[in-house]
Amino acid sequence: MNAMTMMPPPVTVQAVQQFATFDKKRSKLVPLMAILALHIAGFYAIQSGLLSRVVSAAMPTITTVSIVAPPAPPTPPAPAVPKTVELSAPVPQAVIPPLPLIAVAPTEPTITLPQPTRSEAAPVATTAPAAPSTPAPSPPAPSTPRTVSSVEYIKPPQPIYPNLSRRLGESGTVVLRVLINEKGLPEQILIHKSTGYNNLDEAGRQAAQRALFKPMIENGKAVPVYVLLPLTFQIS
Incomplete structure (x- = not known):
């Protein structure tokens, strides 16, 4: 039995041109399909809430800090007010004893004699002035060397x-x-x-x-x- 040899069909110029035209159209369709796929994915993310979770994860976490004022200093205790205590027993009053009476004997009147005047007074004895004392002789001054x-x-x-x-x-x-x-x-x-x-x-x-x-x-x-x-x- 003779084997049959399969030969590929001949490649014509028209077939090459059609393939080239199809290749160019496919190269133009690839970017369009990619853009369309991105739009579809974005629409899906918006609808499903995935985009909001991504934005929430990318946003920094805001921490709330509360400033607590320092406690007020303790108020010093008020000074103690002295209490008023009433005395139950009355205060005894001081008793001043009466002064004893002193008997004074009556005095007899005295007679005062008049004082003698200056003319009648005894003359004052005068002393004679003392004679001036003679100063002691001073030692001779040392002579200057000649x-x-x-x-x-x-x-x-x-x-x-x-x-x-x-x-x-x-x-x-x-x-x-x-x-x-x-x-x-x-x-x-x-x-x-x-x-x-x-x-x-x-x-x-x-x-x-x-x-x-x-x-x-x-x-x-x-x-x-x-x-x-x-x-x-x-x-x-």
Whole structure:
């Protein structure tokens, strides 16, 4: 038995054109059908209440917060009013005893004598004024030390020339007024005449402070004296 071979029908140009036209129509119908399906689904959701549940689920939950006012502070208790208590027993009244009577003896009349006048009074004795007392003699005031022209030295003054004055070329003679006490020590040193330079005047004063003098003897007794002491500063 011979097998029959099935051959597909031949594809013509008209068939290809019809298929292409049907493909284009189908591509246009697909979006329209999708839009129609979406509308149908939305209508169904509105009718069944599904859309309202979705919107309710998407909306945030509103929480109601109640603000409670703080409790009022407790009112302080009113002060206690003292009670009025009536006394059952009457208050006894104070009884004042009568004062005793004192018998006063009658007095006899007295006679008052007149007072004597000033003229009749005894004369007042007068005392003689006391003689002025003689003031006690005051001690003699201490005598001021006199100024002498010269004194003898035990250790003569040795002035030291200041280095700064030497570099600056300062020179001159300072005259010092020196108070020499009973022991021959310079007790007070004053500038009688300045050199015009403080450094030279101070150097002369320090030199006189280091000097030692012989005490001034008068009537066999050492006395303080003033002396004018010149000291010369000269650059050699």
